[in-house]
Amino acid sequence: MSKRTEERRARRVEDGLTELDQWLRDQVAHGLAQADKAPYRVWDDAARRLVDAQAGALAGQVRGLAALPRRPGWPDRLLEEYALLRLLVRAHRRRDELPEGLRDTVRARIGFTVPQEEVLAGGERVRDLWWVIGSRDTAQDLLTTRRVWLRGRRTGRPGLVLSFAAPGTSLDASLVAGTRVDAELAFYPGSQPLRALVAERYGPAEPGTPDGTSVQGFLDEHAAALANDPWLDRWPATLRNVRPARAEGGGLYAADEAGDALPLRTGDPWRLLALSGGGPVTLAGEWSPRGLRPLAAWHRDEGAAVL
Incomplete structure (x- = not known):
């Protein structure tokens, strides 16, 4: 330009x-x-x-x-x-x-964009064993967007990989929820770097259960992210040892061992309820002001389930 x-x-x-x-x-x-x-x-x-x-x-x-x-x-x-x-x-x-x-x-x-070439050439590079904790597709104005959420095993850092598809084209399916991949990400610039590109991969994806945090730990992390970027509208959550629980008003929550809970935003809770069976799971989802949208869960015996 x-x-x-x-x-x-x-x-x-x-x-x-x-x-x-x-x-x-x-x-x-x-x-x-x-x-x-x-x-x-x-x-x-x-x-x-x-x-x-x-x-x-x-x-x-x-x-x-x-x-x-x-x-x-x-x-x-x-x-x-x-x-x-x-x-x-x-x-x-x-x-x-x-x-x-x-x-x-x-x-x-x-709306000012940074070309991918600039991100790959000069963006912050972080290599880690990245858990693919979930993905979600949304459509607007004939364009479908796929958000894939990652979390680093060593760094604990979140990452967001976006792909886009016009009608008649396909979305990137190389990152599969419920797996982990040894990769180097290149992050876009910002006060709270989150969006990234996969710059290098060092082997095939493997199954694995991500580390999670308590509800309070997640809220502390989200608060710190908002302090850096007050316009954040979504943030990934990975919660350990949580159970689905009903509130008195009928709403569904993810409650941890300390009794803290986050409201769940889902139109079909049955897959999560069946996987949990009343027991603890590791639950990953996309947090927004309207609640936590479950994306994937891991059960100690049953393994991973995409929600």
């Missing part, structure tokens, strides 16, 4: 963020009490304008607001998301004052 093209895009992004900032102010000024009755186009129109401004990642965040569950307390949750978006706008305006890692994170959250 030429310098002139970069400057032109930077101006378009800046104009788009200025318009988004005013839109956010208007949403709050008009009040959120009736926002749950607002049509989808309220957010879709704002997202389309950001696409035109070449701020694609930010457009996806705005469009995703329409999918927030409209439950009691929904306006509070929406206000939190608006606040995070405005924080991102302000961070971009003051990007020259930010530490390099945080500046990279802000750029990525807006």
